[in-house]
Amino acid sequence: MRVVIGEDLFLLRDGLVRLLEAHGFEIAAAVGTAPELLAALTGLRPDVSIVDVRMPPSHTDDGLRVAIEARRVVPGLPVLVLSQYVEQLYAAELLADRAGGVGYLLKDRVFSDAAFAEAVRDVAAGGTVLDPEVVARLMARRNRSGPLAALTRREREVLALMAEGRSNAAIAARLFIAEKSVAKHAAGIFGRLGLAPSDDDNRRVLAVLAYLNG
Amino acid sequence: MTTSGNLLARFLRGLRANWPALLLPLIAGGALGLTASTWPELVIVLVLILVVVAPRESARIAPYALFAYGGYGLYLMHSLLIREANSVTYGFVHASWRPVFAGDGAWYVAQAGDNRWVLVEAVTCLAAGVWLLARPESLGGGPVRRAVAQLRGTGGQPKTVPPLLLIATLFLWEELFDQDLWFGTPWQSGVTPMMLVAVLIAAAGVAAVLWLPRAAAVLAVAGTVLLGLVGVLSGVQWITHPAMPPVGPWSGFTVGFYGVVPLDSGITGAFAGLEGVALVVAGCLLAPRLLTWSADFELAERAQALARRVDGLTRTRSDATETAVAELRRIERDLHDGAQARLVAVGMSLRAVEQLIGTNPEAALALVAEARETSSRALADLRDLVRGIYPPVLADRGLAEGVRNLALDAAVDVDVDVALPGEPPMPVAAAVYFAVAEALTNAVRHARADAVQVGLEHDGGMLRATVADDGRGGADAARGGGLAGVERRLATFDGILAVSSPLGGPTIVAIEVPCALSSVKISSC
Numbered sequence: 001m002r003v004v005i006g007e008d009l010f011l012l013r014d015g016l017v018r019l020l021e022a023h024g025f026e027i028a029a030a031v032g033t034a035p036e037l038l039a040a041l042t043g044l045r046p047d048v049s050i051v052d053v054r055m056p057p058s059h060t061d062d063g064l065r066v067a068i069e070a071r072r073v074v075p076g077l078p079v080l081v082l083s084q085y086v087e088q089l090y091a092a093e094l095l096a097d098r099a100g101g102v103g104y105l106l107k108d109r110v111f112s113d114a115a116f117a118e119a120v121r122d123v124a125a126g127g128t129v130l131d132p133e134v135v136a137r138l139m140a141r142r143n144r145s146g147p148l149a150a151l152t153r154r155e156r157e158v159l160a161l162m163a164e165g166r167s168n169a170a171i172a173a174r175l176f177i178a179e180k181s182v183a184k185h186a187a188g189i190f191g192r193l194g195l196a197p198s199d200d201d202n203r204r205v206l207a208v209l210a211y212l213n214g
Numbered sequence: 215m216t217t218s219g220n221l222l223a224r225f226l227r228g229l230r231a232n233w234p235a236l237l238l239p240l241i242a243g244g245a246l247g248l249t250a251s252t253w254p255e256l257v258i259v260l261v262l263i264l265v266v267v268a269p270r271e272s273a274r275i276a277p278y279a280l281f282a283y284g285g286y287g288l289y290l291m292h293s294l295l296i297r298e299a300n301s302v303t304y305g306f307v308h309a310s311w312r313p314v315f316a317g318d319g320a321w322y323v324a325q326a327g328d329n330r331w332v333l334v335e336a337v338t339c340l341a342a343g344v345w346l347l348a349r350p351e352s353l354g355g356g357p358v359r360r361a362v363a364q365l366r367g368t369g370g371q372p373k374t375v376p377p378l379l380l381i382a383t384l385f386l387w388e389e390l391f392d393q394d395l396w397f398g399t400p401w402q403s404g405v406t407p408m409m410l411v412a413v414l415i416a417a418a419g420v421a422a423v424l425w426l427p428r429a430a431a432v433l434a435v436a437g438t439v440l441l442g443l444v445g446v447l448s449g450v451q452w453i454t455h456p457a458m459p460p461v462g463p464w465s466g467f468t469v470g471f472y473g474v475v476p477l478d479s480g481i482t483g484a485f486a487g488l489e490g491v492a493l494v495v496a497g498c499l500l501a502p503r504l505l506t507w508s509a510d511f512e513l514a515e516r517a518q519a520l521a522r523r524v525d526g527l528t529r530t531r532s533d534a535t536e537t538a539v540a541e542l543r544r545i546e547r548d549l550h551d552g553a554q555a556r557l558v559a560v561g562m563s564l565r566a567v568e569q570l571i572g573t574n575p576e577a578a579l580a581l582v583a584e585a586r587e588t589s590s591r592a593l594a595d596l597r598d599l600v601r602g603i604y605p606p607v608l609a610d611r612g613l614a615e616g617v618r619n620l621a622l623d624a625a626v627d628v629d630v631d632v633a634l635p636g637e638p639p640m641p642v643a644a645a646v647y648f649a650v651a652e653a654l655t656n657a658v659r660h661a662r663a664d665a666v667q668v669g670l671e672h673d674g675g676m677l678r679a680t681v682a683d684d685g686r687g688g689a690d691a692a693r694g695g696g697l698a699g700v701e702r703r704l705a706t707f708d709g710i711l712a713v714s715s716p717l718g719g720p721t722i723v724a725i726e727v728p729c730a731l732s733s734v735k736i737s738s739c
Contacts, residue, residue, distance in 0.1 A: 053610075060610040085597055085606045088622035089615060108590045140625050 001124060004049040005030040006037035006063055007082070008056055012107070016050060019110065023117035034062035041070035041077060048101075048124035053083040053090070064090055068097075075099055080123045082107050086131045088138065092212045095128065100205040103129035103165065122165050128205045129165030138163070138211060148211060150192050158185040163208040228269050234346050235265045235272035241279045241339075247303030248286070277355075280343035287336025288389075307331040374506040377423045377430035383437040384419040386473055388412050390444065428507040435504055439497035445472050445490020452483020534706040537699075545599060552595035560585045560592070604644060613643040617670055617679075620651055624666065625658050632670040636731030638677055642707050646670075646679055646725060649700045649711065653681035653723040656696065661685025661721050672731050677709075679725040687719035697723070 003025045007013040010032070017027050029040040033056045041049055049070075055063040067079040080103035081094060094102050103123040109131065110116050119129045139160055151159065154175075161171040168186065172179040186204075193210050195203045229235070242261040246254045265272045287304055302309050309332050347355040348362050357378055367373025422430040449472075472486040473493075563585035570578040600606070608616035614632045621628035637643065650668060657663040663685030670679050691697035691713045701711040709727030 084593075085600070087607050087619050089607055089611075089619040092622070106593075108593050111586050111590060137623055140623075141627075 001048065001121070002026050002028040002044070002046045003120070004028050004037070004040045004044055004046040006032075006034075006040070006049065006055060006066065007052040008032045008054075009052075012052075016110070019113050020050075020117070020120070023113065023120075025117075025120070033057065034066045037063065038066045038070060041066065041079075042073050045074060045077065048078040048080060048120055050120070051079055051081050052107075053081060053085075061090070064093070068093060071097055071099065076101050076126070078123045078126065079103070080105065080120055080129070082110070086134045088134060088212065091130055091134050092209075095205065095209045095212060098202075098206060098209060100126040100128055100202055102205075104134065105129065105131045106133060119165060126202075127165050128163065128208050130163045130208065132164055135160045135163045148193075151189065155185050155189050155192070158182060159189050159207060159211055162186070162189075162204050163211060225266070232269040232273035234276035234349075235269045237276045237342075238265055238272050238279060241276075241283050244305035244335075245283060245286075247305065277343045277346040280339045280346065284336045284339030284343060287332055287339065290332055290336070304332050305335050307335055372506050373503065375431040375435055375500050375503050377427035377434065379434040379500075380419050380423055380430040380437070381416070383434045383441065384415060386441055387437060388415065389473070390441075431507050432504055435497050435500050438493050438500070441473075442490045442493030442495075442497060445486050445493060447490075448472060448477065449483045449485075449487020449490055452477055452486065453480050530702075530705045530708075533702045537703060541603075545603065548595070548599050552599070553592040556588045556592035556595065559588050563588065605647065608643060608647050612637045613647060614670065616643070616647050617650055617668060620647070620654060621666075621668060624654050626663055627665050628654065629665065629667045630670075631667070634670060634672055634731065636672070636733045638672075638727075638729045638731055642677065642709075642727055642729045645700075645703050645707060645709065646677060646727060649704060649723075649725050650679055650681055652696045652700050656689060656723075657681065657683035657685055657721065660689065661687060661715075661719060663719075663721075675728055675730065677725075677727045677729050677731075681723045683719070683721050685719050685721055686717075687715040687721050688717050689713055689715035689721050689723075700725075 001024070003020055005013060005016050005020075005027065007016060007030070013030050013032065017030050021027060028044045028046045031037050031040055035057075037051065037055070040046075049067075051063045051067045053061050053063045055066075064081060067081055071077050071079060075097070076099040078101035079094075081090075082105055083090075084107055086104060086106055091104050094104055101123055103119055105116075105119060109119070122129050139156070157175060158171055161174060166174065168179050168182045172182045175182070189207055190197070190203050193207055195206050195210075197203075239258060239261050242257055246257060283305075290302070290304055290309070344358060347358045349355060350359070361376035361378040364372065364374050364376040419430070422433065473489045475482050475486045475489055477483060477486055563581045567578045567581045567585070570581065605616060605619075607619040614634045617632060618630050621630045638646070650670075654666060654668070657666045661683050663683035666681060666683045668679070668681050670677075672678070689697065691701050691711060697711065697713060704711055704725060704727060707727050707729065709725065712724045712726075713721070714724075715721040
C-alpha cells in the first residue's frame with residue numbers, strides 16, 4: 001500500500017515513515033511543504049496519505065487546504081489528516097464532499113501504532129475515521145433539531161463509534177451488545193436520517209456528516 | 215365608522231398636532247379692531263378656511279402673525295400716528311387717546327390705564343411668538359432653538375451667550391430713543407431719518423450675529439448691563455421726583471418707555487428700576503460665559519478632553535498590563551503543574567525502564583506504556599493551554615471562521631450570521647473572539663438557553679458582535695465575573711460591551727470595537 005506523508009517537522013516525518021514501514025506500508029513520498037504535498041498527492045495518487053494541518057508556507061491550515069484541493073482534483077483520494085488540535089469546523093469541511101476515505105486524528109493517536117495503522121487502512125478502504133475528541137464534542141451538544149433529535153440514546157452511541165471509524169464488531173465489543181444488534185441500530189440510524197440502502201460504507205459517511213452538520 | 219367620521223377624526227388629529235393654527239383667527243379678530251373694516255366677518259371666515267385647509271402651514275406662520283400683531287401693539291404705544299382717532303381697539307383693550315399740547319402743535323397720547331394693557335397684550339403676543347418659534351416643527355425656528363439650547367447648554371450646544379441675544383438687547387435700546395425721533399412729530403409724519411438709523415442698527419445687529427458671533431455675544435452682555443443701569447437710574451429718578459418729567463432721552467415728554475414699562479409715575483418708575491436690576495443681574499450672570507467665545511477657552515477645553523483621554527488610556531493600559539501579567543502567570547502555573555510535571559514523570563519512567571529492561575522486561579514494558587499515556591496527557595494539557603491563548607482556528611482562518619467553529623463547539627444550536635469583508639487586527643480579533651466565547655458559555659451554562667444567535671459585522675469603522683439567547687436572563691457585567699473581564703479587555707481597544715438581560719430573558723450581549731479591517735490573510739507567524 002503506497003503512502004504519501006506531508007509533515008513539516010523532520011522528527012515527526014521521520015517517525016511516521018518508520019512507523020508505517022514497520023507496519024508494511026510503502027512510502028511513495030514524504031514531503032515538508034504544502035505545494036510539494038499537492039504535487040505528490042495529485043501526481044502520485046497514493047493509496048492513502050497522511051497530512052499535517054499546519055504546514056509551510058503560511059503555517060496555518062495549508063495542509064488541510066491541500067487535502068481538500070487534492071480530493072477535488074482526485075475525488076475520493078484517501079486522506080488521513082493529523083493535527084495537534086481537532087476542530088469540528090475542519091472535520092465538517094473534510095467530510096463535505098461525502099466521498100468517504102477521510103480521517104481526522106490527533107497526532108497523539110500515533111502513539112498507539114497498531115490502532116493508528118488500522119485507522120490508515122480504514123481510510124484507504126474508503127472509511128471515515130474521526131478522532132474521539134471531535135466525536136465527544138459532537139456528543140456534547142445538548143439539544144438538536146431535525147432528524148438527529150429522533151435518534152435514541154443507544155443509536156447515538158452507535159453513531160458516535162461509527163464516526164470514530166469502528167466496525168460493527170468493534171462497536172459491539174465496546175457497547176457489550178451483539179453484532180446483530182449493532183447492525184439493527186445502524187439500520188435504524190440510516191432509516192431515521194433518510195439514507196437509502198446503498199454502499200454501507202458510504203451510508204456511514206453520510207450519517208456521520210449529518211451528525212456533524214446537525 | 216363612516217367616512218365622514220374618519221375625516222372628522224383625521225381633521226381633529228391634525229388640528230391637535232397643529233394647534234398654533236387656532237391662534238390665527240384670534241389674531242385676525244384682534245387686528246380687525248384696529249381697522250374700520252366693513253366686512254369683518256368675511257375676513258374671519260377666510261382665515262378659518264385657511265386654518266381648516268392648511269392647518270400645518272397655518273401653525274407654521276402663527277409665530278410671525280404674533281410678532282406682527284405684538285409689534286404693532288408696541289408701535290401703538292409709541293405711536294401718535296392715529297391721532298385722527300380718539301380711540302382704538304387692540305385685541306382685548308379699548309384704548310383711548312387724549313390730546314396733549316406741546317410746542318406748536320397738538321398730539322395725542324393714550325390714557326395711562328389703556329397704555330399698560332395695550333403693552334401687556336403686545337408683550338404677551340411677542341413672548342408667545344418667541345415661544346412658538348422655539349418649537350421643533352416651526353418654520354425658521356432654528357436660530358431661536360439654537361439660542362435657547364446655548365442658554366441652557368443642551369442639545370449639543372455649549373452653555374454660552376447666544377449671539378442672537380444682541381437683537382433683543384438692540385430692540386430694548388432702540389425703545390429708549392425719543393418717540394419724536396421714531397415716529398416724527400405731529401406735524402412731521404412718515405419716514406424719519408431716525409427710523410432709517412434704527413433699521414440700520416438692527417441690520418448691523420443681524421450681521422454681527424451671523425458673521426461676528428463672538429462680538430455679538432460680547433455686545434449683547436455689555437448692552438444688557440448698561441441698559442440695566444439706565445433703568446435703575448431712571449427708576450430712581452421717577453420715584454424721587456414723580457411729578458417732574460424725565461430728563462435725558464425722555465426730556466420734554468410726559469411718557470417714556472423702559473423695556474416693557476411705560477414711565478409715567480413713581481410706581482412704574484419702581485417697576486423700571488426693578489427691570490433694570492433684573493437686566494444688570496442677567497448681564498452679570500451671563501458675562502462669565504463669554505469666556506466660551508474665547509479661543510483660549512477652546513484650547514483649554516481641548517486640553518481637558520486630552521487629559522480625560524490620557525486618564526482613560528492610563529487606566530486601560532494598566533488594566534491591560536495587569537491582565538497580561540495575570541495571563542502569563544496562569545500559563546506558567548498551568549505549564550508547571552501540567553505538561554512540565556508530566557514530562558518529568560515520563561523522564562523518570564524512562565530512567566526506570568533503563569534499569570529494569572535487562573532484569574524485568576515485563577515491568578519495563580508496563581512502565582513504557584505508562585510513559586506513553588503520560589505524554590498523551592501532557593499533549594492534552596498543552597492543547598487546552600493553547601486554546602486559551604490563541605485558538606488554532608482563529609490563528610488559521612481569522613475571526614469569522616473562529617466564531618463559526620465556536621458555534622459548532624457550543625452545546626446548543628447556534629445560528630451564526632457573519633458579514634466581515636476583511637480581518638481585524640489580531641489583538642482585536644482575539645478580544646472579540648473570547649468575548650463571544652464567554653457570552654456563549656454564559657448562554658449555555660447560566661441562562662440555560664436552547665438557541666443562540668451570534669452576529670458579527672463591520673460598519674462605519676466599528677466592529678460589532680452580538681450574542682442573543684432565549685435563556686432566562688439575569689446576567690450583569692457590573693457584578694464582575696467573566697463579562698467584566700471581557701469588558702476590561704475590550705476597553706484596551708476603546709471597545710465597549712453592553713448587556714441587556716432582564717430576569718426571565720432574553721439576554722443580548724453587544725460588543726463594539728472601533729477598528730479597521732485588512733484584507734491581508736492572517737498568519738500565525
